Amino acid sequence: MTLDADKIFEVVSQAGADWADKKAAYELLSDLTKTVLADQCTAIKIGHKCTQGEAEARALASEVYKAHLTSLAIARKAWLHAEVRYKSAQLLAELR
Numbered sequence: 001m002t003l004d005a006d007k008i009f010e011v012v013s014q015a016g017a018d019w020a021d022k023k024a025a026y027e028l029l030s031d032l033t034k035t036v037l038a039d040q041c042t043a044i045k046i047g048h049k050c051t052q053g054e055a056e057a058r059a060l061a062s063e064v065y066k067a068h069l070t071s072l073a074i075a076r077k078a079w080l081h082a083e084v085r086y087k088s089a090q091l092l093a094e095l096r
Contacts, residue, residue, distance in 0.1 A: 008093045015086040022082040026075040029068070036068045 040059035045052065059065055 003096050008096060012086070012089045012093050015082070015089040019079070019082040019086040022075070022079040026072070026079040029072045029075050033068065033072065036065060040065050 037056075037059055040062050041052070041055045044050070044058045044062070045055035048055070048058070050058075
């Protein structure tokens with residue numbers, strides 16, 4: 001069996017790039033979590049003329065915030081799966 005170093009390099013590089021892209025997407029969503037919550041709190045406080053505490057409680061239960069958390073969880077799962085593929089490709093390259 002002949003080993004193609006260029007092909008191995010390409011597979012590891014692609015897996016690494018995919019992992020980096022997915023990690024960056026997750027981190028962007030994670031960084032926006034407080035902003036999404038603050039936006040919801042502000043909108044609710046203005047719309048309902050309520051206290052900050054009540055606005056925060058409503059914001060945490062809002063569909064917008066829940067949707068953000070769902071997107072965050074999906075992005076994290078994609079990032080972790082990409083990390084497994086990348087590390088598996090690295091291991092396979094080392095074994096060859």
